[in-house]
Amino acid sequence: MRKEEIEDIEINLLLQGIYSRYGHDFRNYARGSVKRRILNFMAKVDQKTVSGLISLVLHDEAFFEKFVRELSITVSEMFRDPEFFKLLRNQVIPYLKTHPFIKIWHAGCATGEEVHSLAIVLKEEGFYERSTIFATDFNDSALMNAREGIYPMERMQEFTANYQRSGGTGPFAGYYRAAYGAAIFDPSLRKNIVFANHNLATDGVFSEMHLVVCRNVLIYFDRNLQNRTLKLFRDSLAHGGVLALGSKEDLQFSEVAGDFKILDAKWKIYQKTSI
Amino acid sequence: MENLPKNEHLKFDLYKAVVIGVSAGGLNALKQVLALMPAGFKLPVIIVQHLHPDQDHSMVEILDRCSALRVKEAEEKEPVAPGLVYLAPPNYHLLIELDGTFSLSIDAKVNFSRPSIDVLFESAADAYCPGLIGIILTGASSDGAAGLRRIKDGGGMAIVQDPAGAEYSIMPSAAIEATEVDYILDLQGIGKLLAVIGREKTRELKTQN
Numbered sequence: 001m002r003k004e005e006i007e008d009i010e011i012n013l014l015l016q017g018i019y020s021r022y023g024h025d026f027r028n029y030a031r032g033s034v035k036r037r038i039l040n041f042m043a044k045v046d047q048k049t050v051s052g053l054i055s056l057v058l059h060d061e062a063f064f065e066k067f068v069r070e071l072s073i074t075v076s077e078m079f080r081d082p083e084f085f086k087l088l089r090n091q092v093i094p095y096l097k098t099h100p101f102i103k104i105w106h107a108g109c110a111t112g113e114e115v116h117s118l119a120i121v122l123k124e125e126g127f128y129e130r131s132t133i134f135a136t137d138f139n140d141s142a143l144m145n146a147r148e149g150i151y152p153m154e155r156m157q158e159f160t161a162n163y164q165r166s167g168g169t170g171p172f173a174g175y176y177r178a179a180y181g182a183a184i185f186d187p188s189l190r191k192n193i194v195f196a197n198h199n200l201a202t203d204g205v206f207s208e209m210h211l212v213v214c215r216n217v218l219i220y221f222d223r224n225l226q227n228r229t230l231k232l233f234r235d236s237l238a239h240g241g242v243l244a245l246g247s248k249e250d251l252q253f254s255e256v257a258g259d260f261k262i263l264d265a266k267w268k269i270y271q272k273t274s275i
Numbered sequence: 276m277e278n279l280p281k282n283e284h285l286k287f288d289l290y291k292a293v294v295i296g297v298s299a300g301g302l303n304a305l306k307q308v309l310a311l312m313p314a315g316f317k318l319p320v321i322i323v324q325h326l327h328p329d330q331d332h333s334m335v336e337i338l339d340r341c342s343a344l345r346v347k348e349a350e351e352k353e354p355v356a357p358g359l360v361y362l363a364p365p366n367y368h369l370l371i372e373l374d375g376t377f378s379l380s381i382d383a384k385v386n387f388s389r390p391s392i393d394v395l396f397e398s399a400a401d402a403y404c405p406g407l408i409g410i411i412l413t414g415a416s417s418d419g420a421a422g423l424r425r426i427k428d429g430g431g432m433a434i435v436q437d438p439a440g441a442e443y444s445i446m447p448s449a450a451i452e453a454t455e456v457d458y459i460l461d462l463q464g465i466g467k468l469l470a471v472i473g474r475e476k477t478r479e480l481k482t483q484n
């Protein structure tokens with residue numbers, strides 16, 4: 001048997017062990033990225049084999065905490081894919097405005113860059129006061145950052161450029177103040193955001209959402225977990241509700257394809273048509 | 276390729292995929308290599324070209340026009356198919372899973388790059404080695420050097436563009452430094468070698484001789 005195949009068995013054992021011992025379920029994640037993270041961690045803690053890692057992870061809780069942090073590293077950006085945010089502003093929000101009051105579920109919000117972007121768009125379109133946003137992730141330390149809304153100053157140049165290309169109408173610098181090399185975003189942006197821990201692999205539905213945004217999370221899941229998650233979104237949406245996925249994430253081959261129609265094929269915006 | 280050792284042709288049958296990493300100067304280099312690959316080429320060709328994150332998709336179209344093979348952007352969960360040329364989408368890492376499908380990630384940059392050549396090569400080595408051919412072309416980065424070594428360690432083949440003729444020599448030189456390379460060739464040589472390998476899959480050469 002090839003070394004790579006043996007390693008794959010070891011990784012299966014490791015993920016199964018983590019699930020049985022701690023309840024964290026990484027078994028249905030796309031294996032390539034999970035493996036990279038495991039190998040990165042092994043290099044940091046100087047472990048040569050996955051088998052060596054298994055016994056440490058199972059017996060030493062503090063060690064496991066360190067490991068799970070590496071496994072659930074988050075990466076995010078404000079106004080990533082400016083074109084998407086432009087569509088949100090010009091096509092989706094006008095439709096949402098036909099409701100007196102809306103509920104939005106932002107799943108996999110990581111450290112909050114995207115949900116702050118969403119809040120800014122809603123504000124500029126004069127609809128923030130009538131919106132409630134549930135921003136969820138399964139990573140508590142990321143959620144803590146999201147609640148604070150503090151990002152390194154050196155990222156502001158990129159974020160500002162994205163914002164401007166997305167059709168932003170204000171001076172972007174008006175949304176944060178600079179202090180100690182950091183950009184502290186205005187608390188008024190978070191006034192209507194409820195941050196909560198929610199695990200897409202194990203937790204249940206939200207109810208009667210008008211918009212669900214979940215971008216660049218499904219790419220990390222295998223087909224089974226993708227289908228579970230997409231059903232969760234379908235069942236959380238009101239009839240006519242809108243689902244926005246990442247630009248490389250598609251409903252087309254999923255089990256819920258028949259429950260949605262396409263609003264924008266390129267930027268993966270869908271509308272729920274089933275009851 | 277008349278100058279290959281006698282039995283070299285036989286082992287070509289073993290190869291299942293080709294991965295190519297290229298950075299600065301890539302469009303011209305890829306045009307030349309792909310132009311030499313004949314229709315009916317039997318292996319999938321998977322390419323990471325470093326791009327600006329907002330690069331439009333014109334690269335795929337340009338390369339598609341100058342190749343007899345179909346060139347497309349690799350899609351999430353798409354099964355890797357023989358005879359197609361795939362490009363990593365801008366701003367995503369491209370990986371190959373053990374079941375022969377693509378996956379994408381937006382994990383942090385590796386070697387200041389996303390997509391990163393190392394990320395593709397290392398996952399491809401897991402999926403295909405020893406039946407994998409890794410190729411490093413022009414570039415001003417050292418991305419790909421570690422990945423090429425992984426391919427060699429797994430028993431695959433390593434090909435590098437001759438730094439002397441490369442538009443940017445840093446990346447080929449870094450790859451040659453990092454591992455023992457099977458072939459150092461100019462772009463023409465690489466294209467021709469691939470044409471032979473892809474054809475050998477069908478065993479046409481034997482009937483021709």
Ligand SMILES: C[S@@+](CC[C@H](N)C(=O)[O-])C[C@H]1O[C@@H](n2cnc3c(N)ncnc32)[C@H](O)[C@@H]1O
Nearest residue numbers: 074076077108110137138139199200201215216
């Ligand atoms: C790459 S980030 C995407 C962040 C943001 N949506 C964006 O596109 O910039 C993926 C996020 O998904 C979260 N995630 C992964 N698996 C999850 C799960 N099972 N339940 C909830 N969140 C999860 C991670 O913690 C991480 O914050």
